[in-house]
Amino acid sequence: MMVNFDLATVWAFIIAFAVLMYVVMDGFDLGIGILFPFYRPGAERDQAMNAIAPVWDGNETWLVLGGGGLFAAFPLAYAIVLPATYPLMIAMLLGLVFRGVAFEFRWRDPRHQRFWDRAFFAGSLVAAMAQGMTLGALLQGVHVEGRAYAGGWLDWLSPYSLLTGAGVVVGYALLGACWLAIKVEGDAQTRAFRHARAAALATLLAMAAVSLATPFLGQQYFARWFHMPLLIALAPVPVATVSVAVLLWRALGRREEWPPFLYALALFGLGAIGLGVSMWPYVVPQSVTIWQAAAPERSQVFMLIGVGLVMPLILAYTGWAYWVFRGKVGEHGYH
Amino acid sequence: MFSGFDATVLARMQFAFTVSFHFIFPAFSIGLASYLAVLEGLWLKTGKALYLDLFRYWLKIFAVAFAMGVVSGLVMSYQFGTNWSVFSDKAGGVIGPLMAYEVLTAFFLEAGFLGVMLFGMGRVGKGLHFAATLMVALGTFISAFWILSVNSWMQTPTGYEIGPGGQFLPGPSWAAIIFNPSFPYRLVHTVIAAYLTTALAVGAVGAWHLLRDRQNAHARKMFSMAMWMAALVAPVQIFAGDAHGLNTLEHQPAKVMAMEGHYQSHPHGAPLYLFGIPDDRTQTLRYAIAIPKASSLILKHDPDAPLAGLDTIAPDKRPPVWIVFWSFRVMVGLGFAMLGLGLWSLFARARKKLYDWPWLHRAALVMGPSGFVAVIAGWVTTEVGRQPYTVYGLLTTAESRSPIAAPAVAASLLAFILVYCAVFGIGVWYILKLMNQGAHPHETGPEQDERAPIRSAGITPGPHQHAAIEEMGEDSGAGAVT
Numbered sequence: 001m002m003v004n005f006d007l008a009t010v011w012a013f014i015i016a017f018a019v020l021m022y023v024v025m026d027g028f029d030l031g032i033g034i035l036f037p038f039y040r041p042g043a044e045r046d047q048a049m050n051a052i053a054p055v056w057d058g059n060e061t062w063l064v065l066g067g068g069g070l071f072a073a074f075p076l077a078y079a080i081v082l083p084a085t086y087p088l089m090i091a092m093l094l095g096l097v098f099r100g101v102a103f104e105f106r107w108r109d110p111r112h113q114r115f116w117d118r119a120f121f122a123g124s125l126v127a128a129m130a131q132g133m134t135l136g137a138l139l140q141g142v143h144v145e146g147r148a149y150a151g152g153w154l155d156w157l158s159p160y161s162l163l164t165g166a167g168v169v170v171g172y173a174l175l176g177a178c179w180l181a182i183k184v185e186g187d188a189q190t191r192a193f194r195h196a197r198a199a200a201l202a203t204l205l206a207m208a209a210v211s212l213a214t215p216f217l218g219q220q221y222f223a224r225w226f227h228m229p230l231l232i233a234l235a236p237v238p239v240a241t242v243s244v245a246v247l248l249w250r251a252l253g254r255r256e257e258w259p260p261f262l263y264a265l266a267l268f269g270l271g272a273i274g275l276g277v278s279m280w281p282y283v284v285p286q287s288v289t290i291w292q293a294a295a296p297e298r299s300q301v302f303m304l305i306g307v308g309l310v311m312p313l314i315l316a317y318t319g320w321a322y323w324v325f326r327g328k329v330g331e332h333g334y335h
Numbered sequence: 336m337f338s339g340f341d342a343t344v345l346a347r348m349q350f351a352f353t354v355s356f357h358f359i360f361p362a363f364s365i366g367l368a369s370y371l372a373v374l375e376g377l378w379l380k381t382g383k384a385l386y387l388d389l390f391r392y393w394l395k396i397f398a399v400a401f402a403m404g405v406v407s408g409l410v411m412s413y414q415f416g417t418n419w420s421v422f423s424d425k426a427g428g429v430i431g432p433l434m435a436y437e438v439l440t441a442f443f444l445e446a447g448f449l450g451v452m453l454f455g456m457g458r459v460g461k462g463l464h465f466a467a468t469l470m471v472a473l474g475t476f477i478s479a480f481w482i483l484s485v486n487s488w489m490q491t492p493t494g495y496e497i498g499p500g501g502q503f504l505p506g507p508s509w510a511a512i513i514f515n516p517s518f519p520y521r522l523v524h525t526v527i528a529a530y531l532t533t534a535l536a537v538g539a540v541g542a543w544h545l546l547r548d549r550q551n552a553h554a555r556k557m558f559s560m561a562m563w564m565a566a567l568v569a570p571v572q573i574f575a576g577d578a579h580g581l582n583t584l585e586h587q588p589a590k591v592m593a594m595e596g597h598y599q600s601h602p603h604g605a606p607l608y609l610f611g612i613p614d615d616r617t618q619t620l621r622y623a624i625a626i627p628k629a630s631s632l633i634l635k636h637d638p639d640a641p642l643a644g645l646d647t648i649a650p651d652k653r654p655p656v657w658i659v660f661w662s663f664r665v666m667v668g669l670g671f672a673m674l675g676l677g678l679w680s681l682f683a684r685a686r687k688k689l690y691d692w693p694w695l696h697r698a699a700l701v702m703g704p705s706g707f708v709a710v711i712a713g714w715v716t717t718e719v720g721r722q723p724y725t726v727y728g729l730l731t732t733a734e735s736r737s738p739i740a741a742p743a744v745a746a747s748l749l750a751f752i753l754v755y756c757a758v759f760g761i762g763v764w765y766i767l768k769l770m771n772q773g774a775h776p777h778e779t780g781p782e783q784d785e786r787a788p789i790r791s792a793g794i795t796p797g798p799h800q801h802a803a804i805e806e807m808g809e810d811s812g813a814g815a816v817t
Contacts, residue, residue: 054450057405061446064412065438071415072435075427082416082423083737089417090747093410094754100406101758104399108765147424147500153743295428296498298505303432310439317447317470324451324458 031176033124098123132168136161167206360404366533445474532706539703566677590720
């Protein structure tokens with residue numbers, strides 16, 4: 001597994017970065033949506049909403065960058081993956097419609113607030129499940145002929161993709177619960193820690209199940225992971241995952257505020273490394289490599305200039321926006 | 336429900352439906368973001384609380400419209416891949432980077448500063464808050480810049496090379512791609528349209544409240560500002576539209592033939608059809624009412640200039656005339672009605688009757704939605720008029736489509752129709768409710784709604800923050816409301 005840092009590789013890392021940014025940032029606000037039914041109607045739900053209202057839109061923009069970036073840098077992959085996961089994409093987008101408008105609508109119409117709370121929950125759940133299943137559908141491989149998807153429109157549905165879907169749902173719930181533990185106090189925080197523990201357990205189980213199932217999807221994954229000397233080089237990944245899991249569990253038990261969220265981020269980061277190792281150098285696993293899918297060099301260079309100039313600014317003002325809304329979401333003022 | 340259609344027609348219906356619905360929100364938020372920046376700027380400059388009230392009032396409406404724009408826009412960024420994957424594969428190398436630049440330079444800018452704009456007034460200084468508002472307004476404009484460049488390239492492609500697999504590849508100059516021949520015209524025409532649309536919506540809200548109470552200071556200010564905008568910008572828009580039309584005649588003559596209803600060529604000066612029922616089957620315009628030679632006069636500045644008709648275009652390369660002919664007339668008709676309203680308001684202003692002329696207010700109220708209708712009609716004209724191509728003259732719509740079977744496209748189209756009509760219908764209802772409430776002295780911002788006094792808080796607990804915001808308003812605008 002050689003990595004030459006040519007343009008396509010650089011772009012593969014940029015897209016991976018955008019997707020990971022999306023997963024962890026929208027992950028925690030989707031996670032709060034997934035846990036929404038467990039919060040008490042009224043002040044507690046308001047607080048949970050307030051913990052993400054100023055930042056959700058920015059978080060979701062990373063999804064547009066992931067999709068738009070894939071379109072721009074690897075148009076062939078975009079042209080194959082979206083038809084291959086068509087119903088999942090439509091479900092995800094409609095889910096995001098419901099949860100996105102709920103942020104505004106639940107305040108505009110107090111009489112129907114319960115309805116929009118349910119829409120917020122259902123939209124978040126559907127979007128997370130669809131994203132997880134898309135990942136599974138990709139890893140299990142899609143049927144490509146020539147330059148197009150050639151499979152049926154339900155090929156994505158399998159026990160494996162259901163497993164990855166469930167894994168992403170509980171993973172997002174973990175991020176959401178950890179974020180909420182930072183933003184709230186008192187009873188609500190106690191509940192957030194409880195949710196985080198349950199979600200952490202479920203996430204670790206899902207990670208273990210996916211890790212065990214993936215090598216048996218195809219020879220390529222098996223050979224990649226269980227082959228000397230890569231086996232030794234990769235050994236730190238599972239070891240680190242177990243260590244982070246232990247640290248996360250202890251931090252939750254001690255009711256520490258920031259560490260659980262950071263450990264949860266680390267878990268996602270390690271998961272991403274595992275995925276990268278499995279997929280490399282394919283962008284559509286087992287059929288299209290990043291070089292086959294790459295946009296013309298001129299396109300990739302032109303965009304690289306934009307990323308180089310603008311990305312530091314984006315990170316700076318996004319960081320500033322988070323800083324402005326730092327600290328606890330007060331419970332005062334709701335009466 | 337859609338069993339009679341093939342997959343290409345269904346995919347086109349899906350794109351047309353989702354993009355038309357989406358376009359309503361940015362057409363409003365581009366103009367409204369700038370209006371909010373003007374209001375906040377005036378507040379900072381004059382210290383009058385009236386401007387702060389108006390700012391906070393329209394900010395609440397902006398928040399709802401913006402949320403709908405974001406989620407419907409997200410759908411658009413995936414439509415290219417779900418239903419038009421062959422187009423994405425072929426054109427991605429050219430238009431993909433432009434769309435990536437839109438995300439990097441516009442979407443992040445809007446989203447990054449929106450939170451501070453909506454909920455941050457009690458947390459950052461006035462200057463920083465104003466800067467955030469400006470950044471959001473700038474973001475909406477940059478977004479229009481890139482996406483209209485993409486659209487214009489599809490209409491008038493330049494600066495590309497064709498690769499061995501039939502892919503469009505960028506040529507040596509990105510400027511030749513970005514600043515393609517129709518882009519400057521389309522950008523100016525569309526951005527002005529967004530400003531006019533917002534002005535008419537704001538004017539209608541002002542008019543509605545003036546009809547209830549002519550002394551309402553907030554309604555007066557809104558109405559006056561909106562009518563200035565309509566009076567000054569509507570004539571500019573008519574000129575910009577004319578220039579855009581001439582540009583289209585040069586690059587996409589078949590579109591103009593459809594707009595004009597010119598099935599036949601006119602070697603000795605073409606008539607301007609005011610009315611008619613296009614019949615594509617017989618290639619005739621029935622019940623036509625025409626001004627002789629006027630079309631040649633407008634398009635060629637010579638009444639006797641020859642104008643080619645659709646009979647010079649191969650039958651399978653002609654756009655459907657009926658839709659283009661009528662959507663164009665709706666847009667132009669509304670444009671002149673906007674001009675009329677603007678002139679009426681100038682006349683009323685000169686006679687000092689701007690706030691005391693109920694018929695003017697009723698007219699402004701009726702014209703409230705006209706901007707949205709005109710924007711959609713204009714969009715339909717340009718998009719249907721460039722059929723049967725996605726990349727004009729080079730890649731047909733039928734070739735561009737994904738290998739998705741008709742039932743799947745039909746099912747997703749139905750889902751979009753149901754969800755959009757329900758969700759965005761309710762959203763528009765909430766906006767109308769807010770508009771009906773009107774702006775008041777001591778208007779609260781979105782961060783201090785009754786049920787949601789603090790949308791996100793931190794170092795300052797709720798009541799303090801609340802008080803801090805109130806204080807800012809009081810300080811700067813003491814006694815300014817009359």
